[in-house]
Amino acid sequence: MREPAFWQARSSWQSLLLSPLGGLYGAITARRMTRAGQRVGVPVFCVGNYHVGGAGKTPTVLALGALLTELGERPWVVSRGYGGRLAGPVAVDPAQHTAADVGDEPLMLAASLPVIVARDRVAGAQLARTQGASVIVLDDGFQNPALAKDVALIVIDAGRGLGNGCVFPAGPLRAPLAPQLARTDALIVVGEGHAAETVASAVAARNKPVLSVRLKPDPASVSALVGKRVLAFAGIGDPRRFFATLRASGVDVANQRAFADHHPFSPSEIQALEQQAAREGLTLVTTEKDFVRLCSDSRLAVYASGIMPFKVSLDLGDGVALRTIVADVLKRRRVAAS
Incomplete structure (x- = not known):
């Protein structure tokens, strides 16, 4: 919800x-x-x-x-x-x-x-x-x-x-x-x-x-985004925290999309995000939890290569x-x- x-x-x-x-x-x-x-x-x-x-x-x-x-x-x-x-x-x-x-x-x-x-x-x-x-x-x-x-x-x-x-x-x-x-x-x-x-x-x-x-952001996730502008999206309990974590890590968040917690993404939604990112010259970034959900769905896994998971730890x-x-x-x- x-x-x-x-x-x-x-x-x-x-x-x-x-x-x-x-x-x-x-x-x-x-x-x-x-x-x-x-x-x-x-x-x-x-x-x-x-x-x-x-x-x-x-x-x-x-x-x-x-x-x-x-x-x-x-x-x-x-x-x-x-x-x-x-x-x-x-x-x-x-x-x-x-x-x-x-x-x-x-x-x-x-x-x-x-x-x-x-x-x-x-x-x-x-x-x-x-x-x-x-x-x-x-x-x-x-x-x-x-x-x-x-x-x-x-x-x-x-x-x-x-x-x-x-x-x-x-x-x-x-x-x-x-x-x-x-x-x-x-x-x-x-x-x-x-x-x-x-x-x-x-x-x-x-x-x-x-x-x-x-x-604590994963250093590899941060370095992979150095010099890139991103379109961040998340379907978690508090997407704003994810966007704030990206910005606090020095990531240039040019655009963002928030979805409901545990949102069941559809192929059309992911296609729309990819098309927007392509138009605006942005890299797609999401949470590790959202990325796991995408990769486990055979309809969505084909899009995973164009999306970067941003990992964090406590x-x-x-x-x-x-x-x-x-x-x-x-x-x-x-x-x-x-």
């Missing part, structure tokens, strides 16, 4: 009109979050958001998976597989599955980590354990109570924050903020800006860690804060199991 503009407005007639629905939706979700989840015998690290839309969750999952691997663990990602047709549980195979099968995020993650797609998160975690997982990284699912979580790491964009602070559909929140804060074990603030400061202060007031990180600084959180959770689980 494309995020409506009034979600970022502090007061609007649309959010006021939809607030009763938001109150009902929020009450139901908040009540669901109080349920006790099922244990699956291995630690579960949940990476989630307070709100719908993008905030840097996928790079965080990749960074967490890499850290767990460095610590000698065998992390498996469990994802709902948003946008995919398979209910699962099924292990994602990039050589066999497409984004239409398992969703674009799981397909992208599977290039670096083993991934299970499952609408039933418990079943997904159980399958991952039978495959040798020593730890589960739950991609999203913070508001879903089915699977017990050992730690909840919440990702928020420093420049975007929580928008108007209202609950869906009146705003972007998936549940009222208070019950979400109560279940937050650490807040990961991505990028620059002040929109997340109030939330960060609330988390810190509960004596929970707040980590400030940034997205820069944790020295990584000490996240490493400490992860090590503490693993230690507690080992003590509890002994």
